[in-house]
Amino acid sequence: MKNMLKTGASALALSLLATMASAEGKLSLYHWFEYIPQEVLDKFAAEYDVEVTMDTYDSNEALLAALKAGKLGQYDLAVPGDYMVEIMGKEGMLDTFDPSEMSNFGNIQQEWVDVTFDPGRKSSIPYQWGSTSFAVNRDVYPGDIQTLGMIFNPPEELKGKINVLDTSGETLTLASMYLGIPQCTSDRDQLKALNELVQTAKPDWASFGSDVAKDVLVSGDAAAGMIWNGFSAKAREEGANIEYAFPKEGYIVWMDNVVLLKDAPNRDNAIKFMNFLLEPENAAAVTNYAQYTAGVKGVEPFLDEAVKSAPELNPPSGGKTAFVQACPEEVQKVYDTIWTNLKK
Amino acid sequence: MAAKPDLKRFPGFFALTLLCLFLLYAPLVIVMIYSFNDSQSITIWGGTSLRWYGDVFWGPEADKFKQAAINSLAIATAAAIAATTIATMSATAMLRAGHFRGKGASFALINLPLMVPEIVTAVATLIFFSAIGFTTGYATILIAHIVFCIPFAYLPIAARMEGVEEVYEQAAQDLYATRWEAFRLILLPLMAPGILSGFLLAFIISLDDFIITNFVKGAGIETLPTAIFGAVKQGIKPNIMAISTLLLGVSILFVTLSYFAGRIGQKTKTPTGETT
């Protein structure tokens, strides 16, 4: 017993020493899951002699909640989506930088410099952008899939085999598109119709899940599922016979952005890392892994052929697209009620 | 014991025990088999291979898992030592110190961590740490673990202490031993098996915890359960199965060790009021 305690105590001391030994030159990331290859982190760590740690979250709202609950000040960088950049900016969670601090700032594609959620890019740089719609298993349903009805009013073959993203923002936005009503509408009849639509559709859904969105399609637990385009490409690569849809009613586009957090413990390294990510070769490495699209000039020579030609990444021109909007409080409250009612 | 054996036997109980064991082990057997799967996917069998074991030790995320394992073991060891010490003191107070003010409340307090649903503890502790300005990190995980380990250590220790008759300590005191000597030289050795089980129970409870740790852990600090959860979010790959199998191996090693430790403990004959 005594020896056991002694051994335990020395193991503890050793491990504490081990964690303290490498305390110099750190970078702390808060990132989406399955979105950055370990090799890119390792490359940065080796080039700049910085120890990189990363935590993951699975929705923009989870990121916001964790920072609000007291995690602000622990992370240097996070990767929120477009509307969340705006919210975090309003909440005072972001630090600003000067473009001159990054030698690669000029690599940002022109269309992504002056964006509505961060005009002039004072706190953020573009990371990857993509779309959110859904994928359908073609073995199960061979018909036309280019409509959001696949999810909200599914054909017989897909009923009871649909996975829906477990975030109210994306699900309710796609539902609004299906109904042809504006996002964040405060019109009561439209909100009631939205509530009814999801209530009616729910019996046809098998599960709610964001982080499992790919796995359920690969394993066959779901025959159709709301999913992000890059995730869908991966599912297809892993052997699922699925097709990603660009529905005629419209679909969501989003852009994830690397933001500099307020009270970042390692601001210098954070700037270095942002600059590193604006290097076309590194941005391309992320794109090759996550299979979304970089917002950086000059990535094409570094892209894999499979990524360049992936159907998920090459939407037909002229499709209807929209960013998810950050709704005002009164509307958000109704959205929350709709969501809770849906899952009660 | 002269009881006729048939009085102990109930038809179907053995079958139900086997069913119980089957239910407990069937998923683990699957995990073990699929840890040797050569395929990228966990749903499609791609031949036998050790590649995922290689991935666990030498893959790109090997360092993360190694660090997580060290963190988990260090936190579990420290939390279990602290909880066992506190639980032993509390058990002595509850069972050997006669009546004192607040005894009933003390009993409730010790069992409170067991009774509060984990999710409530997790959220409350996170808010509390933010409110008093604690930065989440190793210390916050450790504190939270000590708190919920206490009842798990207390229960076996108190159960054992109830079984140890007080006459031995009283005899020692009659022979002019101080109370500290009576505790150290008589009660503590008699308590050893109880303390060991309390320690091990607290240890595995800490090692297993996901919900509370996930809320109170600091940035980038992973324990095994949180690292495994993060990895699951990277898509379930057979490397998770390999890690699970390794964990199972470690736990079986632990069990075997504690079994032999227990047998050595039994040899130092402990007088108890146990029925056999």
Place this chain on the structure above:
Amino acid sequence: MAGLGQKPTAGGRTYAGLGLPLMLPAWVIIGFFLVLPIGIMLVYSFLTKEFRGGVIWEPTLAAYDQFFFDRGLFGDEQPKIEWTYILIFWRSIWQAGLATLMCLLIGFPTAWFIATRPASSRTIWLFLITVPYWVNLLIRTISMKFLIRDNGPLNQWLLDAGLISDPIHIINTNTAVQLGLFYSYLPFMVLPIYAAVERYNFSLSEAAADLYASRWITLRHIILPVVKPGIIAGCILVFVPSLGAFLAPDLLGGAKNFMIGSLIEEQFKGNAGNWPFGAAASMILLSMVLIVLIFYARAQGRAHAKGAS
């Protein structure tokens, strides 16, 4: 036969007078790091919610109002009784209750069987029960999911054996959630019952047999009352964690319906971001658990009083 009726508790006074100092560490650490946080939760539940998470320090009953009263989709209708959260609580209680029942039905015979083995092999049996429990709950839940999916090994095996012609659909159903909860907490049921049965004095069974009581009558009227404390402890140890669990409902149940655990989680980490409401739901859950425990303590107290007389 020293086990029955012998309770050294009453005589324990070797360290008389040291009770409070010995209890001090437990009071400090649990009091400071658990009772105080729960106190904060209680305060938060009476505060105004901040949009997108957090609280504003203005007292209000809004969180409890939201829990108990339905004011329609737009919050301006005549208040009716809100069934949503009662339904979610009821579902959790029902699921946890069924899981507890399943654990009891399998756990009791197992505990009994183990306790009636020769002393030397009991330890082995106990280890057999506890080994899987040393593997992380998350992995156990995932492997369960893997096992029961429509084209998973269980269905494959049953199909191959010709026992079924179509795969049994378990995944994403309530059955899957119960199965997951049952599997998560089974050892919590077996161990306390085992401890109780092991102290059971078999001469009582002999006496009953001598009076021509059948085996099952003996079980019901002699054995069950004696091992009841172990059964109650086991039931609480399974039921309480099951109430707050969210791994099994999320992974096995498909997160289609909120359980108490996922509802509270959603308030803090999800889209809703309504901390006071999450705190209020936690407080309501905690008071329910405490009420059950008070009943348990009363029952215990009565049992002790009986034992002493």
